[in-house]
Amino acid sequence: MMISTEKEIIYLATIHGAQHIINNLLNELKVVAFEIENNPKFNKEALSMFCNVLAEANTLIEYLSNVDNVDDKIKS
Numbered sequence: 001m002m003i004s005t006e007k008e009i010i011y012l013a014t015i016h017g018a019q020h021i022i023n024n025l026l027n028e029l030k031v032v033a034f035e036i037e038n039n040p041k042f043n044k045e046a047l048s049m050f051c052n053v054l055a056e057a058n059t060l061i062e063y064l065s066n067v068d069n070v071d072d073k074i075k076s
Contacts, residue, residue, distance in 0.1 A: 015064055022061055029054055 033051055036042045 019061065019065060026054060026057055
């Protein structure tokens with residue numbers, strides 16, 4: 001039990017430290033997506049792929065931020 005709690009503390013500290021930087025990057029990429037959407041010459045299929053990547057990145061961040069089942073994410 002104590003090892004699991006220590007893992008959670010270390011995991012949370014690591015994730016929260018990196019999460020701020022990653023969220024800033026994703027927000028900047030969302031600004032790029034907004035600008036692309038307003039450019040009628042840009043390939044709409046490429047924009048769709050770009051937006052899908054952003055959505056997947058958000059999902060991954062949410063997954064990494066969750067410490068439920070931390071043992072599944074960090075192997076001893």
